[in-house]
Structures are given as C-alpha cells and as structure tokens.
Amino acid sequence: METMTTPGAAEAADTLDVARIRADFPIFDRHGDKPLHYLDSAASAQRPIQVLAVMDEYYETTHANVHRGVYGLAERATAQYEDARVAIGRFVGAPDPTHEIIFTKNATESLNLVSNSFARGLLSPGDKVVLTKMEHHANLVPWLMVKEQLGIEIEYIDHNADGYLELDELDAKLDGAKLISLTLCSNVLGTLNPVKEIAERAHAAGVLVAADGAQYVPHIATDVQDLGIDLLAFTGHKMLGPTGIGVLWAKAELLERMPPFLGGGEMILDVRLDGYTPNELPHKFEAGTPPIAEAIGLAAAAKYLSALGMDRVRAHEIALTEYSFKRFEETFGHDMVVHGPKNPLDRGGVLSFAYRNVHPHDISQVLDQFGVCVRAGHHCAKPLMRTLGVAATARASLYIYNDESDVEGLIEAIVATKSFFG
Amino acid sequence: MQGLEDLYREIILDHYKNPRNSGQLDSPPAHRAEGYNPLCGDEVTVYVDSDGEKLVDIKMSGQGCSISRSSASLMTVAVKGRTLAEAREAIRTFKNMMSIHEAAMGSEAEEQAPADLRTLGELAALQGVVKFPVRIKCATLAWNTLSQVLDEIETGE
Numbered sequence: 149m150e151t152m153t154t155p156g157a158a159e160a161a162d163t164l165d166v167a168r169i170r171a172d173f174p175i176f177d178r179h180g181d182k183p184l185h186y187l188d189s190a191a192s193a194q195r196p197i198q199v200l201a202v203m204d205e206y207y208e209t210t211h212a213n214v215h216r217g218v219y220g221l222a223e224r225a226t227a228q229y230e231d232a233r234v235a236i237g238r239f240v241g242a243p244d245p246t247h248e249i250i251f252t253k254n255a256t257e258s259l260n261l262v263s264n265s266f267a268r269g270l271l272s273p274g275d276k277v278v279l280t281k282m283e284h285h286a287n288l289v290p291w292l293m294v295k296e297q298l299g300i301e302i303e304y305i306d307h308n309a310d311g312y313l314e315l316d317e318l319d320a321k322l323d324g325a326k327l328i329s330l331t332l333c334s335n336v337l338g339t340l341n342p343v344k345e346i347a348e349r350a351h352a353a354g355v356l357v358a359a360d361g362a363q364y365v366p367h368i369a370t371d372v373q374d375l376g377i378d379l380l381a382f383t384g385h386k387m388l389g390p391t392g393i394g395v396l397w398a399k400a401e402l403l404e405r406m407p408p409f410l411g412g413g414e415m416i417l418d419v420r421l422d423g424y425t426p427n428e429l430p431h432k433f434e435a436g437t438p439p440i441a442e443a444i445g446l447a448a449a450a451k452y453l454s455a456l457g458m459d460r461v462r463a464h465e466i467a468l469t470e471y472s473f474k475r476f477e478e479t480f481g482h483d484m485v486v487h488g489p490k491n492p493l494d495r496g497g498v499l500s501f502a503y504r505n506v507h508p509h510d511i512s513q514v515l516d517q518f519g520v521c522v523r524a525g526h527h528c529a530k531p532l533m534r535t536l537g538v539a540a541t542a543r544a545s546l547y548i549y550n551d552e553s554d555v556e557g558l559i560e561a562i563v564a565t566k567s568f569f570g
Numbered sequence: 571m572q573g574l575e576d577l578y579r580e581i582i583l584d585h586y587k588n589p590r591n592s593g594q595l596d597s598p599p600a601h602r603a604e605g606y607n608p609l610c611g612d613e614v615t616v617y618v619d620s621d622g623e624k625l626v627d628i629k630m631s632g633q634g635c636s637i638s639r640s641s642a643s644l645m646t647v648a649v650k651g652r653t654l655a656e657a658r659e660a661i662r663t664f665k666n667m668m669s670i671h672e673a674a675m676g677s678e679a680e681e682q683a684p685a686d687l688r689t690l691g692e693l694a695a696l697q698g699v700v701k702f703p704v705r706i707k708c709a710t711l712a713w714n715t716l717s718q719v720l721d722e723i724e725t726g727e
Binding site: 507508509510513514517524525526530533539540568569570 | 573574577578583587609610611612613633634635636637702705708
C-alpha cells in the first residue's frame with residue numbers, strides 16, 4: 149500500500165506548498181492540452197493519487213460485501229469500511245463516530261434523510277421549520293416536500309445586501325419551531341453563517357439545529373461539538389473524495405428517535421410478514437450495500453486534508469480570496485461585482501461575480517478557451533438568485549491546489565470577453 | 571480564440587446587443603408562451619398575433635445569454651409575416667441544423683438530412699452553436715417556445 153507522505157505541507161510554515169499539492173493531482177498533467185485553471189471546486193473538487201490509490205488497493209485486494217460474509221475477505225472489507233466511518237467521524241469531531249456517522253449518496257441524500265425521517269416521526273401538521281433564504285435547493289426542496297406532504301409551516305431568515313443573515317428576528321422565528329436547518333457556508337454568497345451563535349439561541353428555544361456543511365467541511369476545521377449543532381450533512385466529492393458518498397452526522401440520542409428513511413437489507417434486525425424491527429445505529433439508516441470503496445476513499449481524503457492541516461487550508465483560502473479581491477479591484481474597478489461579504493474572514497473562497505453586463509454563460513464560454521473552469525448558472529439556489537436580482541452568476545471557487553496564477557488566468561480570460569462583448 | 575469566433579459571429583452579437591421585435595403584445599388577443607432553461611435560468615416569452623393564417627406580429631421578451639437572446643431575435647425576424655405552415659417549417663429547419671451534432675455523435679436523434687442553409691438566411695449564423703453542445707439548448711429555447719404558441723393558435727382557433 150502506498151505510503152502517505154505529508155502532502156504539500158511545507159514544514160513548520162503556515163502556508164500550503166501548492167506546487168507540491170498539484171503534483172498529487174494527476175488531472176493537472178493529464179486533462180488535455182490547455183492549461184487548467186480549475187476554479188469549480190465548489191461544484192466538485194479533484195482527487196489526489198492518495199485517494200485513488202486506496203480505492204484501487206481496496207478493489208484489488210479486499211473487496212467483498214460488508215456486514216454479511218463470515219469469511220476473511222468480508223471481515224477485512226467490513227473492518228476497512230467501519231474504520232472509514234470512525235475516521236470521518238473524527239474529522240468532524242463526532243463524540244461517538246461508530247454510531248453517529250451515516251454514509252449516504254451525497255449531501256442531498258443526507259438532507260433528504262433528515263427531512264423524511266423528521267416527517268415520519270418528529271413533525272406533525274402545523275409544526276414550524278426555519279430555513280434561510282440562501283439555502284441550496286438540497287436544503288430547501290426536501291422541506292417544501294414535507295410541507296406538501298404534512299402541512300408544516302416554513303419560516304425563512306433573510307439576509308442583507310452584503311450577504312449576512314438578519315438575526316434580529318431570529319428569536320421570533322425560532323419561537324415554537326421544531327428545527328432550524330441552515331447552511332454553514334453559502335454556495336453562492338460564500339457567507340459563513342454564525343451557526344454557533346444561532347445554535348445557542350435555537351437550543352435556548354428548544355429548537356433542533358441541522359447544518360448543511362457541503363461548502364464548509366472541505367475548507368474549514370469542523371467540530372460538531374464546538375458548533376453546538378444536532379445534525380450535519382456533507383458530501384465526499386467536494387473534499388477530494390469520490391462521488392457517490394455523502395455523510396450525515398447526528399447526535400446518537402437524536403438518531404435513536406428518528407425513524408429510518410430507506411428500507412431494505414442491512415437496516416433491519418428482524419423482518420416478519422407483518423412488520424420489521426430496525427437495526428441499531430448506524431445501520432438503521434444504511435439500507436442496501438453501502439458505498440464501501442467510496443467510504444474508504446473518503447477517509448483517505450480526510451487523512452490528506454488533516455495532513456495538510458485544516459487551519460492551513462483555511463489560511464490559504466483567506467489569502468487567495470484577499471488576493472482575488474485586490475486584483476479584481478485593480479483590473480476591473482466597478483465593472484466587476486463579487487456577491488456576498490467583502491471581508492475574506494467572513495466568507496469561504498466562493499466568488500460569485502458579475503462582470504459588466506456579460507451574461508454568465510458567455511463569460512464561462514470565453515473562459516473555457518483559456519482553460520479556466522468556472523460555474524455559470526443559478527447554482528441550485530433560485531430563490532437566492534431572485535433576491536440578488538439576477539437569473540444567474542458566474543462563480544469561481546478556490547481550493548488547496550489553486551494559487552495566484554489561477555486568479556491571473558481568470559482575470560486574463562475575463563478581459564478577453566471584451567473582444568466580443570465590448 | 572478560433573473556435574469562439576464561430577460561435578460569436580457578428581450577426582449574433584448584433585442581434586444580442588440590438589434585439590429585434592423585443593417587447594410584449596397584449597395577450598389576449600395575442601397568444602403567448604413562456605420557455606425556461608432550468609440549467610441556466612434563461613427565460614423567454616414569445617407573443618404572436620395571428621389571423622389564423624399568418625403570424626401578423628411577433629414579439630419576444632425575457633433574459634438570457636447572447637446565444638439565447640440573439641436566436642430569439644433572429645427567429646422573430648425569420649417568421650414575422652409568414653404563414654403558420656411556413657413558421658413550422660422554419661422551426662423544423664432550424665432544429666435540424668441544431669441537431670447535426672447530436673446525429674454525428676450517434677445519439678438517438680433520428681437520421682436527418684442536413685438543413686438547407688440557403689433557406690435559413692441570417693439564421694445560418696447560429697450554425698456554429700452545434701460545435702458547443704451545451705449551448706444548443708440556449709439556441710433552441712425560443713424556437714421551442716414558438717412551437718408552443720403555434721400549438722395554442724392551432725388548437726384554440
């Protein structure tokens with residue numbers, strides 16, 4: 149098995165060694181002829197060889213179905229899968245990782261697990277759930293579906309023009325609610341929401357707190373106990389892991405109260421023709437054969453990030469966000485607007501921007517000619533787009549393998565849009 | 571930027587910056603339909619005044635990228651004053667042009683004869699879009715919406 153060196157972490161320095169990190173990511177050498185300025189990690193990150201290698205190794209030496217066979221191969225596969233669960237739990241500070249980490253397909257499924265389970269056992273018609281107006285569709289549509297099915301009430305927390313939540317009305321909105329579900333980091337505005345403070349106020353009002361960490365866990369050291377939340381959803385492929393795996397963490401005592409979501413094999417202790425007894429945690433929520441290799445790959449991704457140091461990852465993204473703001477201002481002045489908080493400390497490295505009146509589709513088309521990959525569209529946040537007064541934005545997002553040269557590549561390509569769109 | 575010049579031809583940029591037949595018609599009496607591209611948020615509304623034989627007047631409004639807006643503008647010019655049958659034919663010819671790529675990729679699109687570009691006039695400027703498959707939906711949005719309006723006219727009268 150591949151020995152893991154400390155990847156890309158310059159010894160005793162607070163900065164990431166981006167050149168060394170990029171050498172771990174085969175795609176930068178093998179994607180094609182153009183340079184690759186990959187600025188779309190908020191949609192999906194790339195994978196280092198350390199993740200790819202453990203997945204290959206698993207398939208080549210260990211694979212069998214988990215929790216079923218009594219033979220050695222199946223026991224080893226089960227052990228690796230369960231080790232991955234513990235590693236992921238530790239990565240987010242879960243107090244009881246063997247019982248509290250549920251593997252799903254992605255963050256969207258994790259949030260659907262929460263909404264469906266709550267609808268089945270913890271919510272009644274007329275109950276109130278609080279969301280924000282900056283939620284991704286994944287933390288919005290599942291609740292609209294519960295509203296449709298059960299007749300719950302949904303209240304929304306507003307945000308101001310700079311992308312900060314309006315918390316003056318928070319206590320009133322929490323009053324009588326059962327749950328508040330909100331994003332730790334907006335995938336459009338980049339806003340880092342003060343979830344710790346919100347969780348304190350929610351708990352004082354007897355309200356449970358679910359957090360969408362899809363844009364947060366990959367970028368910022370996460371400790372569910374410090375945040376004071378009850379549930380956390382995140383996904384593997386945005387944090388250097390494979391696609392097809394997501395995670396739900398929740399407090400064990402809450403998971404015990406939550407009815408299962410998907411039914412099938414693995415999630416039962418006993419099945420009769422007139423009923424079933426659900427399995428113990430965490431298996432109660434993992435129906436069918438789970439994403440085994442993906443869990444092992446995700447654990448390798450978490451190990452890679454931990455070796456870099458999540459504090460260094462965060463410092464790198466703050467510095468690169470600062471650099472981007474400075475260079476955008478110097479080059480474009482008022483022609484370019486970046487949505488969300490102006491202070492890099494209050495935001496993640498998600499830079500949704502408007503440039504003159506050039507449509508985001510046209511921007512990203514021209515950028516593609518320069519090997520610059522950005523997302524253009526509504527970012528699965530249509531209600532938020534409406535509050536911004538736009539149908540779409542272009543979004544550049546930063547990660548560990550990006551540096552100033554990517555920002556310069558982006559700027560050069562944006563300048564080139566002028567040749568078509570004046 | 572060789573490839574991009576195929577996409578962003580002068581005619582296209584001109585129709586994008588100076589859209590023809592932009593606006594609304596009172597509806598009723600005009601027939602209207604709305605089209606959305608859920609991928610990118612582009613929206614178009616097409617209004618048609620028809621005497622049952624011809625498209626007496628046509629307007630379009632909405633928002634979108636240069637390809638979706640210019641295609642809508644070029645479309646209004648191409649079908650204004652034409653008969654319903656001629657408008658149907660224009661839609662068919664245009665969509666054939668937009669499906670050349672899909673056919674070449676061996677998709678399920680049925681084998682279609684290449685569009686007769688001479689009948690398309692300025693619309694032929696949009697031919698470059700087929701080299702950029704994700705933009706085909708931008709180019710066809712207004713045409714699909716016009717098709718809905720024609721359905722409404724034909725079933726409603």
